[in-house]
Amino acid sequence: MSVVSLVTITVSLVVFGSFLLAVINLGNIASLMGSKMEIVAYVDRDIDSLGINSTVNEMSKIEGVAEVKYITKEKAWETFKADYEGRLALGEIVRENPLPNTFVVRVKSPQMIGAVAKKISNMTTIDEVRYSGNLADRFQTLLDAVRISGMVLVFLLIVATLLIVVNTIKLTVMARQTDIYIMRLVGAANSFIKWPFMVEGLLIGVIGSAFSFIILKFSYDLVVYEVNNFLPFVPMITSGYQLFWVYLSVCLIGVFLGMIGAYISVNSLLKENV
Amino acid sequence: MIVLRNATKVYANGVEALSGVDLCIGKEEFVFIVGPTGSGKSTLLKLLYREEVPTSGQVLVDRLNLSDIKPSQIPFLRRNIGVVFQDYKLLPTRTVYENVAFALQVMGASRTYTRRQAGQALELVGLLKKANCFPGELSGGEQQRVCIARAIANNPPLLLADEPTGNLDPSTSWEIIHLLDKINKRNTTVMVATHNKSIVDGMRKRVIALEAGRVIRDQQLGVYSNVF
Ligand SMILES: Nc1ncnc2c1ncn2[C@@H]1O[C@H](COP(=O)(O)OP(=O)(O)O)[C@@H](O)[C@H]1O
Ligand SMILES: [Mg+2]
Numbered sequence: 224m225s226v227v228s229l230v231t232i233t234v235s236l237v238v239f240g241s242f243l244l245a246v247i248n249l250g251n252i253a254s255l256m257g258s259k260m261e262i263v264a265y266v267d268r269d270i271d272s273l274g275i276n277s278t279v280n281e282m283s284k285i286e287g288v289a290e291v292k293y294i295t296k297e298k299a300w301e302t303f304k305a306d307y308e309g310r311l312a313l314g315e316i317v318r319e320n321p322l323p324n325t326f327v328v329r330v331k332s333p334q335m336i337g338a339v340a341k342k343i344s345n346m347t348t349i350d351e352v353r354y355s356g357n358l359a360d361r362f363q364t365l366l367d368a369v370r371i372s373g374m375v376l377v378f379l380l381i382v383a384t385l386l387i388v389v390n391t392i393k394l395t396v397m398a399r400q401t402d403i404y405i406m407r408l409v410g411a412a413n414s415f416i417k418w419p420f421m422v423e424g425l426l427i428g429v430i431g432s433a434f435s436f437i438i439l440k441f442s443y444d445l446v447v448y449e450v451n452n453f454l455p456f457v458p459m460i461t462s463g464y465q466l467f468w469v470y471l472s473v474c475l476i477g478v479f480l481g482m483i484g485a486y487i488s489v490n491s492l493l494k495e496n497v
Numbered sequence: 498m499i500v501l502r503n504a505t506k507v508y509a510n511g512v513e514a515l516s517g518v519d520l521c522i523g524k525e526e527f528v529f530i531v532g533p534t535g536s537g538k539s540t541l542l543k544l545l546y547r548e549e550v551p552t553s554g555q556v557l558v559d560r561l562n563l564s565d566i567k568p569s570q571i572p573f574l575r576r577n578i579g580v581v582f583q584d585y586k587l588l589p590t591r592t593v594y595e596n597v598a599f600a601l602q603v604m605g606a607s608r609t610y611t612r613r614q615a616g617q618a619l620e621l622v623g624l625l626k627k628a629n630c631f632p633g634e635l636s637g638g639e640q641q642r643v644c645i646a647r648a649i650a651n652n653p654p655l656l657l658a659d660e661p662t663g664n665l666d667p668s669t670s671w672e673i674i675h676l677l678d679k680i681n682k683r684n685t686t687v688m689v690a691t692h693n694k695s696i697v698d699g700m701r702k703r704v705i706a707l708e709a710g711r712v713i714r715d716q717q718l719g720v721y722s723n724v725f
Pocket of ligand 2: 539540660
Protein backbone atom coordinates (compact mmCIF):
# COMPACT_ATOMS: atom_id res chain seq x y z
CA MET A 224 0.00 0.00 0.00
CA SER A 225 1.60 3.22 -1.04
CA VAL A 226 1.32 6.55 0.69
CA VAL A 227 1.30 8.29 -2.67
CA SER A 228 -1.84 6.59 -3.87
CA LEU A 229 -3.58 7.14 -0.53
CA VAL A 230 -2.73 10.83 -0.54
CA THR A 231 -3.79 11.26 -4.17
CA ILE A 232 -7.09 9.52 -3.75
CA THR A 233 -7.80 11.50 -0.57
CA VAL A 234 -6.95 14.83 -2.21
CA SER A 235 -9.08 14.04 -5.25
CA LEU A 236 -12.02 13.01 -3.13
CA VAL A 237 -11.73 16.14 -0.98
CA VAL A 238 -11.70 18.31 -4.11
CA PHE A 239 -14.64 16.37 -5.51
CA GLY A 240 -16.56 16.71 -2.26
CA SER A 241 -15.80 20.43 -1.95
CA PHE A 242 -17.04 20.90 -5.47
CA LEU A 243 -20.29 19.09 -4.71
CA LEU A 244 -20.77 21.13 -1.52
CA ALA A 245 -20.09 24.38 -3.38
CA VAL A 246 -22.54 23.50 -6.12
CA ILE A 247 -25.38 22.52 -3.82
CA ASN A 248 -24.87 25.63 -1.70
CA LEU A 249 -24.67 28.02 -4.64
CA GLY A 250 -27.69 26.31 -6.15
CA ASN A 251 -29.53 26.74 -2.88
CA ILE A 252 -28.67 30.45 -2.74
CA ALA A 253 -29.72 30.91 -6.35
CA SER A 254 -33.06 29.25 -5.76
CA LEU A 255 -33.68 31.44 -2.74
CA MET A 256 -32.92 34.53 -4.79
CA GLY A 257 -35.97 33.70 -6.80
CA SER A 258 -36.38 32.33 -10.21
CA LYS A 259 -34.95 34.38 -13.03
CA MET A 260 -38.17 33.75 -14.89
CA GLU A 261 -40.59 35.24 -12.43
CA ILE A 262 -41.84 38.75 -11.73
CA VAL A 263 -44.03 39.51 -8.75
CA ALA A 264 -46.44 42.45 -8.98
CA TYR A 265 -48.13 43.74 -5.84
CA VAL A 266 -51.52 45.37 -5.48
CA ASP A 267 -52.10 47.03 -2.11
CA ARG A 268 -55.83 47.67 -2.46
CA ASP A 269 -58.47 45.01 -2.41
CA ILE A 270 -59.59 44.19 -5.93
CA ASP A 271 -62.69 42.39 -7.09
CA SER A 272 -62.71 39.37 -9.39
CA LEU A 273 -63.51 41.57 -12.40
CA GLY A 274 -60.41 43.65 -11.71
CA ILE A 275 -58.35 40.49 -11.29
CA ASN A 276 -59.54 39.05 -14.58
CA SER A 277 -58.90 42.19 -16.55
CA THR A 278 -55.42 42.59 -15.04
CA VAL A 279 -54.55 38.97 -15.77
CA ASN A 280 -55.78 39.44 -19.35
CA GLU A 281 -53.83 42.63 -19.78
CA MET A 282 -50.66 41.05 -18.45
CA SER A 283 -51.04 37.95 -20.59
CA LYS A 284 -51.07 40.14 -23.69
CA ILE A 285 -47.65 41.58 -22.92
CA GLU A 286 -45.03 40.16 -25.27
CA GLY A 287 -42.88 37.49 -23.56
CA VAL A 288 -45.30 36.53 -20.79
CA ALA A 289 -45.83 32.80 -20.41
CA GLU A 290 -48.20 32.57 -17.48
CA VAL A 291 -49.91 34.79 -14.95
CA LYS A 292 -51.06 33.60 -11.55
CA TYR A 293 -53.01 35.54 -8.98
CA ILE A 294 -52.47 34.94 -5.30
CA THR A 295 -54.79 36.60 -2.79
CA LYS A 296 -53.20 38.14 0.22
CA GLU A 297 -55.03 35.66 2.47
CA LYS A 298 -53.56 32.73 0.59
CA ALA A 299 -50.10 34.34 0.62
CA TRP A 300 -50.38 34.84 4.37
CA GLU A 301 -51.39 31.22 4.95
CA THR A 302 -48.45 29.94 2.90
CA PHE A 303 -46.10 32.30 4.65
CA LYS A 304 -47.28 31.20 8.07
CA ALA A 305 -47.04 27.53 7.10
CA ASP A 306 -43.48 28.07 5.86
CA TYR A 307 -42.41 29.56 9.14
CA GLU A 308 -44.51 27.30 11.31
CA GLY A 309 -42.68 26.45 14.52
CA ARG A 310 -39.88 28.87 13.96
CA LEU A 311 -41.85 32.03 14.61
CA ALA A 312 -45.14 32.42 16.42
CA LEU A 313 -46.32 34.80 13.69
CA GLY A 314 -49.97 34.64 14.63
CA GLU A 315 -49.10 36.07 18.00
CA ILE A 316 -46.80 38.83 16.83
CA VAL A 317 -48.69 39.99 13.76
CA ARG A 318 -52.44 39.87 13.95
CA GLU A 319 -53.19 41.77 10.76
CA ASN A 320 -52.22 40.27 7.41
CA PRO A 321 -49.31 42.49 6.26
CA LEU A 322 -49.05 41.00 2.76
CA PRO A 323 -50.41 42.52 -0.45
CA ASN A 324 -52.34 40.76 -3.20
CA THR A 325 -49.87 39.37 -5.69
CA PHE A 326 -49.66 38.61 -9.39
CA VAL A 327 -46.90 36.14 -10.26
CA VAL A 328 -45.85 36.53 -13.89
CA ARG A 329 -43.70 33.91 -15.54
CA VAL A 330 -41.78 35.08 -18.59
CA LYS A 331 -40.78 32.95 -21.55
CA SER A 332 -37.06 33.67 -21.29
CA PRO A 333 -34.79 35.39 -18.78
CA GLN A 334 -33.72 38.01 -21.35
CA MET A 335 -37.26 39.39 -21.56
CA ILE A 336 -37.70 39.86 -17.86
CA GLY A 337 -36.53 43.51 -17.77
CA ALA A 338 -38.85 44.68 -20.54
CA VAL A 339 -41.86 42.79 -19.17
CA ALA A 340 -41.28 44.14 -15.66
CA LYS A 341 -41.17 47.69 -17.02
CA LYS A 342 -44.48 47.30 -18.85
CA ILE A 343 -46.14 45.78 -15.78
CA SER A 344 -44.96 48.57 -13.52
CA ASN A 345 -46.57 51.06 -15.92
CA MET A 346 -49.97 49.45 -15.40
CA THR A 347 -52.21 51.60 -13.21
CA THR A 348 -53.52 48.75 -11.05
CA ILE A 349 -50.03 47.69 -9.99
CA ASP A 350 -48.34 49.31 -7.03
CA GLU A 351 -44.97 47.63 -6.99
CA VAL A 352 -42.95 45.23 -9.17
CA ARG A 353 -40.05 43.01 -8.07
CA TYR A 354 -37.80 40.63 -9.88
CA SER A 355 -34.36 39.30 -9.17
CA GLY A 356 -32.92 40.44 -12.51
CA ASN A 357 -29.25 41.27 -12.74
CA LEU A 358 -28.00 39.85 -9.49
CA ALA A 359 -29.67 36.52 -10.08
CA ASP A 360 -28.30 36.59 -13.61
CA ARG A 361 -24.76 37.11 -12.44
CA PHE A 362 -25.19 34.56 -9.76
CA GLN A 363 -26.41 32.04 -12.27
CA THR A 364 -23.37 32.76 -14.44
CA LEU A 365 -21.11 32.18 -11.46
CA LEU A 366 -22.90 28.97 -10.65
CA ASP A 367 -22.52 27.74 -14.23
CA ALA A 368 -18.82 28.61 -14.19
CA VAL A 369 -18.29 26.75 -10.93
CA ARG A 370 -20.20 23.79 -12.29
CA ILE A 371 -18.28 23.55 -15.54
CA SER A 372 -14.80 24.18 -14.19
CA GLY A 373 -15.55 21.90 -11.26
CA MET A 374 -16.62 19.11 -13.53
CA VAL A 375 -13.50 19.47 -15.68
CA LEU A 376 -11.30 19.52 -12.59
CA VAL A 377 -13.04 16.54 -11.05
CA PHE A 378 -12.77 14.60 -14.29
CA LEU A 379 -9.04 15.29 -14.57
CA LEU A 380 -8.51 14.38 -10.94
CA ILE A 381 -10.42 11.14 -11.30
CA VAL A 382 -8.34 10.14 -14.32
CA ALA A 383 -5.10 11.04 -12.50
CA THR A 384 -6.18 9.15 -9.39
CA LEU A 385 -7.13 6.12 -11.40
CA LEU A 386 -3.74 6.12 -13.13
CA ILE A 387 -1.93 6.34 -9.81
CA VAL A 388 -3.98 3.56 -8.26
CA VAL A 389 -3.41 1.39 -11.35
CA ASN A 390 0.33 2.00 -11.11
CA THR A 391 0.47 1.35 -7.39
CA ILE A 392 -1.19 -2.01 -7.83
CA LYS A 393 1.03 -2.77 -10.82
CA LEU A 394 4.12 -2.16 -8.71
CA THR A 395 2.77 -4.48 -6.01
CA VAL A 396 2.10 -7.14 -8.61
CA MET A 397 5.62 -6.74 -10.05
CA ALA A 398 7.16 -6.97 -6.60
CA ARG A 399 5.44 -10.30 -6.15
CA GLN A 400 6.30 -11.83 -9.53
CA THR A 401 8.15 -14.77 -7.95
CA ASP A 402 5.29 -15.56 -5.60
CA ILE A 403 2.87 -15.31 -8.48
CA TYR A 404 5.00 -17.54 -10.71
CA ILE A 405 5.19 -20.17 -7.99
CA MET A 406 1.47 -19.90 -7.30
CA ARG A 407 0.74 -20.50 -10.96
CA LEU A 408 3.18 -23.35 -11.10
CA VAL A 409 1.61 -25.24 -8.23
CA GLY A 410 -1.83 -24.69 -9.71
CA ALA A 411 -3.38 -21.69 -7.99
CA ALA A 412 -6.52 -20.52 -9.74
CA ASN A 413 -6.21 -17.12 -11.40
CA SER A 414 -8.88 -15.67 -9.14
CA PHE A 415 -6.91 -16.86 -6.12
CA ILE A 416 -3.87 -14.95 -7.41
CA LYS A 417 -5.89 -11.86 -8.19
CA TRP A 418 -7.94 -11.32 -5.09
CA PRO A 419 -5.23 -10.00 -2.75
CA PHE A 420 -4.56 -7.21 -5.25
CA MET A 421 -8.26 -6.47 -5.62
CA VAL A 422 -8.46 -6.24 -1.85
CA GLU A 423 -5.54 -3.84 -1.83
CA GLY A 424 -7.32 -1.60 -4.35
CA LEU A 425 -10.48 -1.78 -2.31
CA LEU A 426 -8.53 -0.86 0.83
CA ILE A 427 -6.93 2.15 -0.85
CA GLY A 428 -10.43 3.26 -1.84
CA VAL A 429 -11.96 2.66 1.57
CA ILE A 430 -9.17 4.33 3.54
CA GLY A 431 -9.03 7.27 1.09
CA SER A 432 -12.81 7.65 1.39
CA ALA A 433 -12.65 7.60 5.18
CA PHE A 434 -9.88 10.24 5.26
CA SER A 435 -11.65 12.53 2.82
CA PHE A 436 -14.97 12.13 4.64
CA ILE A 437 -13.34 13.22 7.90
CA ILE A 438 -11.57 16.17 6.23
CA LEU A 439 -14.71 17.26 4.36
CA LYS A 440 -17.03 16.96 7.32
CA PHE A 441 -14.80 18.93 9.67
CA SER A 442 -14.00 21.68 7.21
CA TYR A 443 -17.59 22.04 6.03
CA ASP A 444 -18.88 22.25 9.59
CA LEU A 445 -16.23 24.89 10.26
CA VAL A 446 -17.23 26.87 7.15
CA VAL A 447 -20.91 26.72 8.13
CA TYR A 448 -20.02 27.95 11.61
CA GLU A 449 -17.94 30.85 10.33
CA VAL A 450 -20.49 31.85 7.71
CA ASN A 451 -23.26 31.84 10.29
CA ASN A 452 -21.15 34.09 12.49
CA PHE A 453 -19.92 36.57 9.94
CA LEU A 454 -22.35 36.39 7.03
CA PRO A 455 -25.55 35.33 8.75
CA PHE A 456 -27.69 36.36 5.75
CA VAL A 457 -26.00 33.76 3.53
CA PRO A 458 -28.03 30.57 3.80
CA MET A 459 -25.87 27.43 4.09
CA ILE A 460 -27.15 23.92 3.63
CA THR A 461 -27.10 22.06 6.90
CA SER A 462 -29.77 19.49 6.18
CA GLY A 463 -28.38 16.09 7.08
CA TYR A 464 -30.13 14.52 4.13
CA GLN A 465 -28.43 16.56 1.41
CA LEU A 466 -25.04 16.38 3.11
CA PHE A 467 -25.44 12.64 3.55
CA TRP A 468 -25.76 12.25 -0.22
CA VAL A 469 -22.67 14.35 -0.84
CA TYR A 470 -20.57 12.34 1.59
CA LEU A 471 -22.00 9.07 0.36
CA SER A 472 -21.18 9.83 -3.27
CA VAL A 473 -17.65 10.89 -2.32
CA CYS A 474 -17.11 7.60 -0.49
CA LEU A 475 -18.66 5.53 -3.26
CA ILE A 476 -16.46 7.20 -5.87
CA GLY A 477 -13.43 6.48 -3.67
CA VAL A 478 -14.20 2.80 -3.27
CA PHE A 479 -15.07 2.57 -6.95
CA LEU A 480 -11.77 4.18 -7.99
CA GLY A 481 -9.80 1.80 -5.79
CA MET A 482 -11.54 -1.27 -7.15
CA ILE A 483 -11.50 -0.21 -10.78
CA GLY A 484 -7.82 0.72 -10.49
CA ALA A 485 -6.97 -2.69 -9.08
CA TYR A 486 -9.15 -4.41 -11.65
CA ILE A 487 -7.44 -2.67 -14.56
CA SER A 488 -3.90 -3.41 -13.41
CA VAL A 489 -4.61 -6.96 -12.32
CA ASN A 490 -6.30 -7.77 -15.61
CA SER A 491 -3.55 -6.27 -17.70
CA LEU A 492 -0.78 -8.04 -15.75
CA LEU A 493 -2.30 -11.31 -14.62
CA LYS A 494 -3.62 -12.94 -17.74
CA GLU A 495 -5.01 -16.38 -17.23
CA ASN A 496 -3.04 -18.38 -19.77
CA VAL A 497 0.52 -17.63 -18.70
CA MET B 498 0.94 -40.99 -19.56
CA ILE B 499 2.79 -38.49 -21.77
CA VAL B 500 2.52 -38.39 -25.54
CA LEU B 501 4.10 -35.87 -27.90
CA ARG B 502 3.11 -36.05 -31.55
CA ASN B 503 5.28 -34.15 -33.98
CA ALA B 504 5.58 -31.35 -31.40
CA THR B 505 7.34 -28.24 -32.66
CA LYS B 506 8.03 -25.11 -30.68
CA VAL B 507 9.10 -21.90 -32.38
CA TYR B 508 9.60 -18.99 -29.97
CA ALA B 509 8.44 -15.48 -30.81
CA ASN B 510 12.03 -14.56 -31.74
CA GLY B 511 12.06 -17.26 -34.43
CA VAL B 512 14.21 -19.79 -32.55
CA GLU B 513 13.00 -23.32 -33.22
CA ALA B 514 13.58 -24.91 -29.81
CA LEU B 515 11.87 -28.21 -30.66
CA SER B 516 11.30 -29.72 -34.11
CA GLY B 517 8.89 -32.56 -34.70
CA VAL B 518 9.35 -34.37 -31.40
CA ASP B 519 7.55 -37.72 -31.03
CA LEU B 520 7.61 -39.25 -27.59
CA CYS B 521 5.70 -41.67 -25.46
CA ILE B 522 6.35 -42.02 -21.76
CA GLY B 523 4.47 -44.51 -19.65
CA LYS B 524 3.17 -44.33 -16.11
CA GLU B 525 5.76 -44.57 -13.35
CA GLU B 526 8.74 -44.44 -15.69
CA PHE B 527 11.98 -42.68 -14.76
CA VAL B 528 13.37 -40.79 -17.77
CA PHE B 529 16.43 -38.65 -18.31
CA ILE B 530 16.27 -35.92 -20.97
CA VAL B 531 19.84 -35.18 -21.96
CA GLY B 532 21.53 -32.87 -24.41
CA PRO B 533 23.78 -29.83 -24.56
CA THR B 534 22.65 -26.40 -23.44
CA GLY B 535 20.11 -24.95 -25.85
CA SER B 536 19.03 -28.34 -27.19
CA GLY B 537 15.46 -27.83 -26.00
CA LYS B 538 15.28 -29.77 -22.71
CA SER B 539 13.63 -26.99 -20.73
CA THR B 540 11.26 -26.23 -23.58
CA LEU B 541 10.15 -29.87 -23.66
CA LEU B 542 9.34 -29.79 -19.93
CA LYS B 543 7.58 -26.42 -20.29
CA LEU B 544 5.25 -27.93 -22.89
CA LEU B 545 4.27 -30.58 -20.36
CA TYR B 546 3.25 -28.19 -17.57
CA ARG B 547 1.92 -25.79 -20.16
CA GLU B 548 4.10 -22.84 -19.54
CA GLU B 549 4.52 -22.94 -23.31
CA VAL B 550 2.20 -24.23 -26.01
CA PRO B 551 3.50 -26.10 -29.06
CA THR B 552 3.53 -24.12 -32.29
CA SER B 553 2.36 -27.27 -34.05
CA GLY B 554 1.82 -30.90 -33.11
CA GLN B 555 0.22 -32.25 -29.98
CA VAL B 556 1.04 -32.70 -26.34
CA LEU B 557 -1.02 -35.09 -24.26
CA VAL B 558 -0.62 -35.50 -20.53
CA ASP B 559 -2.81 -38.15 -18.94
CA ARG B 560 -4.91 -38.24 -22.13
CA LEU B 561 -5.53 -34.52 -21.80
CA ASN B 562 -4.69 -32.64 -24.98
CA LEU B 563 -2.96 -29.51 -23.72
CA SER B 564 -3.83 -27.58 -26.89
CA ASP B 565 -7.51 -28.08 -26.18
CA ILE B 566 -7.73 -27.16 -22.52
CA LYS B 567 -9.21 -23.86 -21.46
CA PRO B 568 -7.03 -21.36 -19.59
CA SER B 569 -9.20 -21.87 -16.53
CA GLN B 570 -8.26 -25.57 -16.54
CA ILE B 571 -4.51 -24.96 -16.44
CA PRO B 572 -4.40 -24.74 -12.63
CA PHE B 573 -5.99 -28.18 -12.39
CA LEU B 574 -3.46 -29.63 -14.83
CA ARG B 575 -0.63 -28.18 -12.75
CA ARG B 576 -1.96 -29.63 -9.53
CA ASN B 577 -1.13 -33.02 -11.05
CA ILE B 578 2.42 -32.06 -11.97
CA GLY B 579 5.26 -31.23 -9.59
CA VAL B 580 8.10 -29.11 -10.98
CA VAL B 581 11.65 -28.87 -9.61
CA PHE B 582 14.08 -26.17 -10.74
CA GLN B 583 17.80 -25.69 -10.89
CA ASP B 584 17.45 -22.45 -8.87
CA TYR B 585 14.87 -23.91 -6.40
CA LYS B 586 12.49 -20.90 -6.68
CA LEU B 587 11.74 -20.75 -2.96
CA LEU B 588 10.19 -17.75 -1.24
CA PRO B 589 13.01 -16.29 0.88
CA THR B 590 10.70 -14.63 3.41
CA ARG B 591 8.92 -17.85 4.27
CA THR B 592 10.14 -20.77 6.31
CA VAL B 593 10.74 -24.21 4.85
CA TYR B 594 7.42 -25.42 6.17
CA GLU B 595 5.58 -22.34 4.87
CA ASN B 596 7.11 -22.76 1.43
CA VAL B 597 5.73 -26.27 1.20
CA ALA B 598 2.40 -25.43 2.83
CA PHE B 599 2.00 -22.40 0.54
CA ALA B 600 1.79 -24.70 -2.48
CA LEU B 601 -1.01 -26.63 -0.85
CA GLN B 602 -2.87 -23.58 0.40
CA VAL B 603 -3.01 -21.90 -3.00
CA MET B 604 -4.72 -25.00 -4.36
CA GLY B 605 -7.40 -24.37 -1.77
CA ALA B 606 -6.45 -27.32 0.44
CA SER B 607 -7.89 -27.58 3.95
CA ARG B 608 -5.70 -26.86 6.97
CA THR B 609 -5.57 -30.42 8.19
CA TYR B 610 -4.70 -31.72 4.72
CA THR B 611 -2.05 -29.02 4.33
CA ARG B 612 -0.45 -29.81 7.68
CA ARG B 613 -0.43 -33.54 7.06
CA GLN B 614 0.85 -33.40 3.47
CA ALA B 615 3.51 -30.76 4.15
CA GLY B 616 4.74 -32.78 7.14
CA GLN B 617 4.89 -35.99 5.10
CA ALA B 618 6.71 -34.28 2.23
CA LEU B 619 9.32 -32.76 4.54
CA GLU B 620 9.77 -36.10 6.23
CA LEU B 621 10.29 -37.82 2.90
CA VAL B 622 13.05 -35.38 1.90
CA GLY B 623 14.54 -35.55 5.41
CA LEU B 624 14.03 -31.91 6.38
CA LEU B 625 11.45 -32.14 9.14
CA LYS B 626 14.03 -30.83 11.62
CA LYS B 627 14.64 -27.71 9.54
CA ALA B 628 10.94 -26.93 9.00
CA ASN B 629 11.23 -23.56 10.72
CA CYS B 630 14.44 -22.43 9.01
CA PHE B 631 14.44 -19.89 6.19
CA PRO B 632 15.76 -20.94 2.77
CA GLY B 633 18.76 -18.61 3.21
CA GLU B 634 19.87 -20.65 6.21
CA LEU B 635 20.06 -23.88 4.19
CA SER B 636 22.69 -25.42 1.94
CA GLY B 637 22.01 -25.73 -1.80
CA GLY B 638 21.21 -29.42 -1.46
CA GLU B 639 18.76 -28.73 1.36
CA GLN B 640 17.07 -25.97 -0.63
CA GLN B 641 16.65 -28.39 -3.53
CA ARG B 642 15.03 -30.86 -1.12
CA VAL B 643 12.57 -28.16 -0.06
CA CYS B 644 11.79 -27.52 -3.71
CA ILE B 645 11.18 -31.25 -4.19
CA ALA B 646 9.03 -31.44 -1.06
CA ARG B 647 6.92 -28.57 -2.39
CA ALA B 648 6.59 -30.28 -5.78
CA ILE B 649 5.36 -33.59 -4.36
CA ALA B 650 3.36 -32.28 -1.41
CA ASN B 651 -0.01 -33.23 -2.91
CA ASN B 652 1.27 -36.52 -4.40
CA PRO B 653 1.12 -35.55 -8.09
CA PRO B 654 1.42 -38.49 -10.48
CA LEU B 655 4.08 -36.65 -12.51
CA LEU B 656 7.30 -34.96 -11.34
CA LEU B 657 9.40 -32.86 -13.73
CA ALA B 658 12.90 -31.74 -12.74
CA ASP B 659 14.83 -29.23 -14.84
CA GLU B 660 18.57 -29.53 -14.12
CA PRO B 661 17.90 -30.33 -10.45
CA THR B 662 21.61 -30.89 -9.78
CA GLY B 663 22.88 -27.98 -11.87
CA ASN B 664 24.05 -25.98 -8.87
CA LEU B 665 25.15 -28.83 -6.64
CA ASP B 666 28.42 -30.67 -5.98
CA PRO B 667 28.68 -34.35 -7.08
CA SER B 668 27.86 -36.03 -3.77
CA THR B 669 24.88 -33.73 -3.09
CA SER B 670 23.77 -34.31 -6.68
CA TRP B 671 23.69 -38.04 -6.02
CA GLU B 672 21.60 -37.52 -2.90
CA ILE B 673 19.08 -35.53 -4.90
CA ILE B 674 18.94 -38.12 -7.68
CA HIS B 675 18.44 -40.92 -5.16
CA LEU B 676 15.62 -38.91 -3.64
CA LEU B 677 13.99 -38.57 -7.06
CA ASP B 678 14.45 -42.30 -7.60
CA LYS B 679 12.77 -42.96 -4.27
CA ILE B 680 9.84 -40.75 -5.31
CA ASN B 681 9.64 -42.65 -8.62
CA LYS B 682 9.42 -45.91 -6.70
CA ARG B 683 6.38 -44.52 -4.87
CA ASN B 684 4.46 -44.65 -8.17
CA THR B 685 5.35 -41.23 -9.58
CA THR B 686 6.44 -40.68 -13.15
CA VAL B 687 9.72 -38.75 -13.04
CA MET B 688 11.39 -36.83 -15.87
CA VAL B 689 14.80 -35.28 -15.25
CA ALA B 690 16.41 -32.87 -17.71
CA THR B 691 20.15 -32.84 -17.10
CA HIS B 692 23.55 -32.71 -18.67
CA ASN B 693 25.20 -34.44 -15.74
CA LYS B 694 26.95 -37.32 -17.50
CA SER B 695 28.11 -39.29 -14.47
CA ILE B 696 24.65 -39.41 -12.96
CA VAL B 697 22.97 -40.52 -16.16
CA ASP B 698 25.61 -43.16 -16.74
CA GLY B 699 25.40 -44.31 -13.14
CA MET B 700 21.62 -44.69 -13.00
CA ARG B 701 21.08 -46.61 -16.25
CA LYS B 702 17.52 -45.43 -16.77
CA ARG B 703 15.69 -44.60 -19.98
CA VAL B 704 17.58 -41.78 -21.75
CA ILE B 705 16.10 -39.46 -24.36
CA ALA B 706 18.80 -37.39 -26.04
CA LEU B 707 18.01 -34.07 -27.71
CA GLU B 708 20.11 -32.12 -30.11
CA ALA B 709 19.06 -28.86 -31.69
CA GLY B 710 15.44 -29.59 -30.81
CA ARG B 711 15.34 -33.11 -32.24
CA VAL B 712 15.28 -36.48 -30.49
CA ILE B 713 18.45 -38.17 -31.65
CA ARG B 714 18.30 -41.18 -29.33
CA ASP B 715 15.76 -42.89 -27.09
CA GLN B 716 17.25 -45.78 -25.16
CA GLN B 717 16.19 -48.01 -22.28
CA LEU B 718 18.93 -48.49 -19.66
CA GLY B 719 20.78 -45.81 -21.56
CA VAL B 720 23.88 -43.75 -21.02
CA TYR B 721 24.58 -40.07 -21.53
CA SER B 722 26.34 -40.46 -24.83
CA ASN B 723 27.11 -43.24 -27.27
CA VAL B 724 29.92 -41.23 -28.80
CA PHE B 725 33.24 -41.87 -27.09
N1 LIG C 1 11.35 -17.75 -23.87
C1 LIG C 1 12.19 -17.93 -24.91
N2 LIG C 1 12.15 -17.04 -25.93
C2 LIG C 1 12.97 -17.22 -26.99
N3 LIG C 1 13.83 -18.20 -27.14
C3 LIG C 1 13.92 -19.11 -26.14
C4 LIG C 1 13.11 -19.02 -24.98
N4 LIG C 1 13.41 -20.04 -24.17
C5 LIG C 1 14.37 -20.75 -24.80
N5 LIG C 1 14.69 -20.20 -25.98
C6 LIG C 1 15.65 -20.73 -26.95
O1 LIG C 1 15.23 -22.02 -27.31
C7 LIG C 1 16.36 -22.88 -27.40
C8 LIG C 1 16.18 -24.06 -26.46
O2 LIG C 1 16.23 -23.58 -25.12
P1 LIG C 1 16.00 -24.51 -23.85
O3 LIG C 1 14.75 -25.28 -24.07
O4 LIG C 1 16.09 -23.66 -22.67
O5 LIG C 1 17.24 -25.49 -23.92
P2 LIG C 1 17.99 -26.26 -22.74
O6 LIG C 1 17.09 -26.30 -21.57
O7 LIG C 1 18.27 -27.59 -23.32
O8 LIG C 1 19.23 -25.51 -22.47
C9 LIG C 1 17.58 -22.04 -27.08
O9 LIG C 1 18.15 -21.62 -28.30
C10 LIG C 1 17.03 -20.86 -26.36
O10 LIG C 1 17.80 -19.72 -26.62
MG1 LIG D 1 17.39 -25.55 -19.63
